[in-house]
Amino acid sequence: MAYELYYWxxxxxxxxxxxxxxxxxxxxxxDISRQDDGEAMMALMQEAAMPPFAPPFVRLGDRTVGQVSxxxxxxxxxxxxxxxxxxxxxxxxxxxxxFADLVAEVHDTxxxxxxxxxxxxQKPEAARRARAFRDHRIPKFxxxxxxxxxxxPSGPTWLVGESLTYADLSLFQVVEGxxxxxxxxxxxxxxxxxxxxxxxxxxxxxxxxxxxxxSPRRIPFxxxxxxxxxxxxxx
Amino acid sequence: MAYELYYWxxxxxxxxxxxxxxxxxxxxxxDISRQDDGEAMMALMQEAAMPPFAPPFVRLGDRTVGQVSxxxxxxxxxxxxxxxxxxxxxxxxxxxxxFADLVAEVHDTxxxxxxxxxxxxQKPEAARRARAFRDHRIPKFxxxxxxxxxxxPSGPTWLVGESLTYADLSLFQVVEGxxxxxxxxxxxxxxxxxxxxxxxxxxxxxxxxxxxxxSPRRIPFxxxxxxxxxxxxxx
Numbered sequence: 508m509a510y511e512l513y514y515w516x517x518x519x520x521x522x523x524x525x526x527x528x529x530x531x532x533x534x535x536x537x538d539i540s541r542q543d544d545g546e547a548m549m550a551l552m553q554e555a556a557m558p559p560f561a562p563p564f565v566r567l568g569d570r571t572v573g574q575v576s577x578x579x580x581x582x583x584x585x586x587x588x589x590x591x592x593x594x595x596x597x598x599x600x601x602x603x604x605x606f607a608d609l610v611a612e613v614h615d616t617x618x619x620x621x622x623x624x625x626x627x628x629q630k631p632e633a634a635r636r637a638r639a640f641r642d643h644r645i646p647k648f649x650x651x652x653x654x655x656x657x658x659x660p661s662g663p664t665w666l667v668g669e670s671l672t673y674a675d676l677s678l679f680q681v682v683e684g685x686x687x688x689x690x691x692x693x694x695x696x697x698x699x700x701x702x703x704x705x706x707x708x709x710x711x712x713x714x715x716x717x718x719x720x721x722s723p724r725r726i727p728f729x730x731x732x733x734x735x736x737x738x739x740x741x742x
Numbered sequence: 743m744a745y746e747l748y749y750w751x752x753x754x755x756x757x758x759x760x761x762x763x764x765x766x767x768x769x770x771x772x773d774i775s776r777q778d779d780g781e782a783m784m785a786l787m788q789e790a791a792m793p794p795f796a797p798p799f800v801r802l803g804d805r806t807v808g809q810v811s812x813x814x815x816x817x818x819x820x821x822x823x824x825x826x827x828x829x830x831x832x833x834x835x836x837x838x839x840x841f842a843d844l845v846a847e848v849h850d851t852x853x854x855x856x857x858x859x860x861x862x863x864q865k866p867e868a869a870r871r872a873r874a875f876r877d878h879r880i881p882k883f884x885x886x887x888x889x890x891x892x893x894x895p896s897g898p899t900w901l902v903g904e905s906l907t908y909a910d911l912s913l914f915q916v917v918e919g920x921x922x923x924x925x926x927x928x929x930x931x932x933x934x935x936x937x938x939x940x941x942x943x944x945x946x947x948x949x950x951x952x953x954x955x956x957s958p959r960r961i962p963f964x965x966x967x968x969x970x971x972x973x974x975x976x977x
Binding site: 574581600643 | 807
């Protein structure tokens with residue numbers, strides 16, 4: 508039985524953290540909304556006994572799970588992308604939750620005051636938010652990830668233990684997204700976080716991830732997603 | 743051995759979601775920073791092998807867990823505040839994660855463009871963000887919680903199953919916080935979400951929670967916390 512992924516069909520967005528896990532594991536999954544333009548997704552959100560607050564969510568049989576961190580905590584062990592030890596799994600979950608916080612802040616750089624309005628309607632506010640994000644938050648988040656790698660008792664190859672986990676895939680996606688949206692600011696910070704930069708390169712070189720990135724399944728970054736390139740917000 | 747809670751000593755903030763779980767369960771815990779003004783907390787964040795990104799975090803023996811949702815996913819079963827069934831636990835986690843998203847948005851109503859600056863330095867932006875939050879997000883979040891209660895196969899007494907869980911405590915805290923910060927807007931929405939309002943009253947009436955709320959351990963809401971009463975942001 509294939510996993511069903513429900514997410515917006517034209518953006519990477521938060522769905523990408525789940526796609527990367529499926530792709531890295533070579534799992535059998537269907538990206539539902541890219542076939543029906545979101546119809547089944549909207550119906551499920553209306554009717555489910557356990558209604559997801561928002562996409563993405565994943566269905567397998569009669570099980571539906573929303574919220575990226577919860578999805579990955581569920582899928583991780585099933586896909587071989589989580590450690591066996593419960594304490595390590597809780598640590599993995601904390602790392603993923605921290606990346607989720609970063610993603611929410613990235614969204615707010617272009618929608619700081621009204622998520623129901625357009626970016627064009629909040630450009631001065633976005634400029635201010637983006638400056639604070641570039642100056643304080645990118646260094647803080649990536650600096651923390653660098654420490655997590657440096658303190659891993661198994662060495663700095665992966666974030667948790669000695670094997671690839673879904674958090675490594677997510678950190679790759681965060682780095683890629685920051686480089687897309689804030690090329691100058693991201694490059695500046697990445698010079699100071701060499702272990703993070705190396706991990707991101709390592710993920711990109713995984714054969715299944717490489718094949719995915721080169722395929723039409725990988726939606727290009729664009730200005731409807733979470734990571735958006737508005738040159739006036741970089742610096 | 744007592745649980746150690748590490749959080750800022752003068753606000754409810756995100757630490758309150760953890761305090762409420764300890765209090766509801768009658769657990770043995772120490773609110774460390776209220777004794778040493780944050781010294782041990784800062785030291786632990788610097789030195790821990792698994793460094794929390796931010797407070798709150800909880801320590802028990804050699805285990806340290808950060809991120810509210812991860813803390814509660816760990817403590818819930820230990821404190822009798824989570825269901826036994828793994829699918830129900832994953833659902834509980836999703837609900838908690840959704841409340842965590844709401845809490846982040848509440849913070850942004852008074853700090854929409856620069857979390858390192860004061861509210862006074864971003865009042866016009868805050869007014870705009872708060873309006874969107876009142877008009878769109880409070881109804882969406884509480885309306886969703888109302889549906890979760892309405893669709894619970896065990897009835898609308900609690901969010902998950904037929905017993906109190908940590909998500910019920912968190913929803914109580916969210917409702918209390920919204921009533922404090924946005925008394926007009928919260929009252930307007932709560933009229934349309936009677937099951938949410940009733941659950942919040944039910945939690946407040948639990949003997950241990952009642953005793954806690956009446957004790958000096960409950961820090962009053964204030965304008966250094968996440969839920970802040972700035973009358974100009976309500977309406």
